[in-house]
Amino acid sequence: MRIEQGHIFRPETSNNIQYSVRLEITDSLIELEFSDDSFAPKDFGKVEIILGVFNGLGKITxxxxxxxxxxxxxxxxxKKYRVEYLLQGVHIYSWQELKFSKCIANIPSLFDWVNIRPITNKLWTEKKLYCEHPKEIKLASFDKFELLFSFEYHTSIEKNEIHLKQYTNLKIVAKNNFLFLNEFFEILTHxxxxxxxxxxxxxxxxxxxxxxxxxTRLSLL
Structure with a gap:
């Protein structure tokens, strides 16, 4: 679970800022909570877009x-608002802006299933680790998009240790410049x-x- 503090506002009323907002993120829930004296009828329903800035996350849509x-x-x-999707790194003011050229989903279980590893461990025989980026593998091509596997690795240093983590990603590439966000979601769901x-x-x-x-890139949490 992750909890952050920040402020929010709506695209159509950007000067009306709601401060002291609590954002809770878990595996199954994204929820905003704040104290507000306004109980206008429009608040009792769905709000398509809320914008915010939160500690540790920056700009959020x-x-x-x-x-x-x-x-x-x-x-x-x-008030508490349940959020369906959270975009980190940008403020998007309308659904018309939600079109993208590609999407990369890091799905951990793909790593063992595909079984292509960017890191080759030869510490015992050669005292070396070989790191490379394997070529992408095209899975399928459709009228509007292509599906591929892409590969990467990340390194981090903690105290006197170097940590290496390998990934296999699902990559969706739009053929005609872009797909809308809901189209990417539909492909991912299938x-x-x-x-x-x-x-x-x-x-x-x-x-x-x-x-x-x-x-450049938006992270969807």
Missing amino acids: FLDCSLSGTATGGGANI FKKFMLFIINKSPISETITLFNDKY
Whole structure:
């Protein structure tokens, strides 16, 4: 679970800032909680886009937000909004901006299933580790997009240790410059069903990163 503090506002009323907002992120829930004296009727429903800035995360765009709870007491009115999608790193003001050229989903279970490793361990025989980026593997090509496996590794240093982590990603590339966000989600959903029901692997993704011409990369949490 991750909890951060920050502020939020709506695209159409950017000067009306709600401060002291609590953001909770778990494996199954993204939720905003704050004290607000305004209980206008429009608040009792779905808000398509909420923008915010949070400690440790920076700029955030919340998509498909629905009021999940209210409470009154102690001189404060508490609101909770459940968030369907969270984009980190940018403020997007309309759904028309939500189009991207490619999407990379890091799904940990793909690493063992595909079994192509960027790191070759020859410490015992040669006292060496070989690190390289294998070529991408094209899985399928459709009218509007291509599916590929891509490979990478990350290194980190902690105290006197070097940690290496290998990844196999699902890469979705739009053929005609872009796909809308909901189209990427639909493709991912079908692929994850394939993983779960056909090859019996966990479809849980650690990160989903989107790319387009305007923004270098956006992380979807």
